[in-house]
Amino acid sequence: MDIRRVELHDFRNYAAAALELSPGVNVLVGENGQGKTNALEAMLLIAVGKSHRAHRDRDLIRWEKDRARILLEASTRYGDRRLTLELGPEGRRAFANGVQVGRMTEFVGQVQVVLFAPEDLDLVKGSPRVRRRFLDTELGQMEPLYLHHLSLYNRALLQRNRWLKSSGLSPDDGVLATFDEQIAFHGAHVIHRRLRFLARLRAYAARIYSDIASGREQFALSYRSSVLGVEEGMTVEQIEGAVQRALERNRAQDLRFGTTSAGPHRDDILLFLDGREVHTAASQGQQRTIALSLRLAEIDFMHEELGEYPVLLLDDVLSELDDLRQRNLVLGMSRKVQTVITTTSLNRLGQELDDFRLFRVCSGIIAEERV
Amino acid sequence: MYGYPEPVARAIEHFMKLPGVGPKTAARLAFHVLEMSEADVKAFAKALIDLKTGLTECAVCCNITEASPCAICRDPRRDRRIICVVQEPRDVIAMERTREYHGLYHVLHGAISPMEGVGPQDIRIRELVTRVGENEIDEVILATNPNVEGEATAMYISRLLKPFQIKLTRIAHGLPVGGDLEYADEVTLAKALEGRRAL
Ligand SMILES: Nc1ncnc2c1ncn2[C@@H]1O[C@H](COP(=O)(O)OP(=O)(O)O)[C@@H](O)[C@H]1O
Ligand SMILES: [Mg+2]
Ligand SMILES: [Zn+2]
Numbered sequence: 001m002d003i004r005r006v007e008l009h010d011f012r013n014y015a016a017a018a019l020e021l022s023p024g025v026n027v028l029v030g031e032n033g034q035g036k037t038n039a040l041e042a043m044l045l046i047a048v049g050k051s052h053r054a055h056r057d058r059d060l061i062r063w064e065k066d067r068a069r070i071l072l073e074a075s076t077r078y079g080d081r082r083l084t085l086e087l088g089p090e091g092r093r094a095f096a097n098g099v100q101v102g103r104m105t106e107f108v109g110q111v112q113v114v115l116f117a118p119e120d121l122d123l124v125k126g127s128p129r130v131r132r133r134f135l136d137t138e139l140g141q142m143e144p145l146y147l148h149h150l151s152l153y154n155r156a157l158l159q160r161n162r163w164l165k166s167s168g169l170s171p172d173d174g175v176l177a178t179f180d181e182q183i184a185f186h187g188a189h190v191i192h193r194r195l196r197f198l199a200r201l202r203a204y205a206a207r208i209y210s211d212i213a214s215g216r217e218q219f220a221l222s223y224r225s226s227v228l229g230v231e232e233g234m235t236v237e238q239i240e241g242a243v244q245r246a247l248e249r250n251r252a253q254d255l256r257f258g259t260t261s262a263g264p265h266r267d268d269i270l271l272f273l274d275g276r277e278v279h280t281a282a283s284q285g286q287q288r289t290i291a292l293s294l295r296l297a298e299i300d301f302m303h304e305e306l307g308e309y310p311v312l313l314l315d316d317v318l319s320e321l322d323d324l325r326q327r328n329l330v331l332g333m334s335r336k337v338q339t340v341i342t343t344t345s346l347n348r349l350g351q352e353l354d355d356f357r358l359f360r361v362c363s364g365i366i367a368e369e370r371v
Numbered sequence: 372m373y374g375y376p377e378p379v380a381r382a383i384e385h386f387m388k389l390p391g392v393g394p395k396t397a398a399r400l401a402f403h404v405l406e407m408s409e410a411d412v413k414a415f416a417k418a419l420i421d422l423k424t425g426l427t428e429c430a431v432c433c434n435i436t437e438a439s440p441c442a443i444c445r446d447p448r449r450d451r452r453i454i455c456v457v458q459e460p461r462d463v464i465a466m467e468r469t470r471e472y473h474g475l476y477h478v479l480h481g482a483i484s485p486m487e488g489v490g491p492q493d494i495r496i497r498e499l500v501t502r503v504g505e506n507e508i509d510e511v512i513l514a515t516n517p518n519v520e521g522e523a524t525a526m527y528i529s530r531l532l533k534p535f536q537i538k539l540t541r542i543a544h545g546l547p548v549g550g551d552l553e554y555a556d557e558v559t560l561a562k563a564l565e566g567r568r569a570l
Binding site for chain 1 (some may be wrong): 484
């Protein structure tokens with residue numbers, strides 16, 4: 001799939017701007033604070049219905065204006081798409097090929113993009129919570145039942161923790177067991193689906209890593225469960241038994257601390273380079289490459305699921321990669337997917353790429369430059 | 372600053388105690404009442420008071436009723452050996468609309484929820500156990516809500532009733548019948564797929 005054209009009207013710092021993209025590599029170059037990320041944000045908004053950094057539509061509308069409009073034209077294997085999204089004080093209005101679409105859930109997903117943003121480095125550097133959120137969003141998009149089990153798990157967990165905190169008042173009359181049983185059931189489904197997802201992610205991410213790093217080091221990952229005895233390849237029932245046993249074993253401790261110490265809410269993804277766990281020992285470039293590999297694996301998932309590649313948006317990733325990795329990333333990816341890259345300076349990349357479109361971004365004005 | 376006259380402010384304050392009513396809606400309701408005829412307002416107020424003072428709990432099934440035992444518990448045509456356990460009085464009305472159920476009910480008035488400070492002793496579980504112990508019961512149907520609290524309550528009750536060696540059943544939750552498959556939400560559909568059976 002390719003994005004052909006993007007128009008921005010009173011979106012962020014753009015009054016009116018247009019971008020005619022090439023199906024290959026597109027580079028947005030400009031100083032900091034000029035609107036490069038804003039342009040990618042607009043494409044993401046059309047694709048998934050939300051921004052990666054704004055929580056309110058108000059922040060997306062140009063200051064002192066009432067409404068913003070984004071137009072995006074794409075060609076997909078299901079035909080051409082002309083998508084418009086208007087943001088205003090009364091809310092949103094969305095149009096697909098000229099027809100108004102009532103619900104955002106029907107509007108999103110018509111074009112697919114994968115965005116790699118500087119914040120994604122947290123996948124490596126951040127706390128386990130960041131990696132769990134990554135699992136939950138990726139899986140949630142692909143498997144509605146995952147979200148179902150996750151939300152019931154979280155609810156049962158809240159109830160159990162509340163009971164643990166207030167249990168000093170009443171002896172256990174069997175209430176705890178009723179929540180434990182549900183935690184074990186839904187928790188087992190959550191863990192089972194995560195393990196299945198990670199088995200696929202591992203293969204994709206390892207290959208992407210190796211492509212970017214020219215095979216210099218091997219990347220691997222595994223699921224670390226806080227639940228003793230949980231292993232890949234177990235059935236849901238086996239995992240359920242393990243969670244149940246963990247809840248019973250930890251009961252005294254959980255009562256003391258008023259919280260549940262084991263379960264998918266405490267699990268993590270472990271990351272390895274050449275068999276050694278990646279902590280801060282890995283270089284900036286290596287950490288960035290791992291984060292990229294995890295995020296870019298989504299491209300392969302989407303391709304497998306939908307039969308076509310999404311558009312790749314790379315925001316500010318080049319600066320911390322050495323020349324080799326920059327080259328591998330951009331050349332490797334652009335062979336299969338349309339790519340839009342932002343950067344403050346083109347550096348050597350300009351010479352490496354023989355065919356790309358270059359846009360200069362300067363305080364909300366986009367101008368194509370000849371290369 | 373100009374404010375609402377005291378009686379209006381007081382009415383607004385009370386409307387806001389209703390579920391889902393914020394200050395704006397409360398103000399609209401208050402001014403609507405002001406427009407109503409005095410007779411209507413009086414009838415309205417009386418209906419509210421009667422709701423509270425004219426009703427009591429059925430000594431058998433704990434449903435709300437004007438006279439105890441309630442009409443269902445008094446009805447000689449009902450099968451007294453089956454009890455359907457529900458969370459709220461309005462669930463009884465929903466079940467009755469099916470015209471398929473001819474046993475008796477037991478209304479819990481809630482579900483176990485530590486987050487809301489509701490434990491087993493705060494709902495009519497004790498009454499249910501006593502009732503099952505003192506009567507000839509063949510089956511107890513647990514029809515609490517299909518959420519975490521409803522499941523916990525059903526599980527809790529089923530453990531208490533195990534020793535009586537009666538049939539314990541839980542109502543099934545599945546695809547709405549008569550609707551088209553394409554309108555079922557993904558979770559309902561996926562769960563129906565999980566629970567499929569051989570033909
Ligand atoms: N709603 C808005 N209206 C006008 N300008 C905005 C709005 N939101 C952000 N900006 C401006 O956009 C600029 C940031 O753009 P961004 O795309 O993040 O820059 P970069 O080119 O570094 O990626 C800042 O100068 C900011 O003041
Ligand atoms: Mg930026
Ligand atoms: Zn009754």
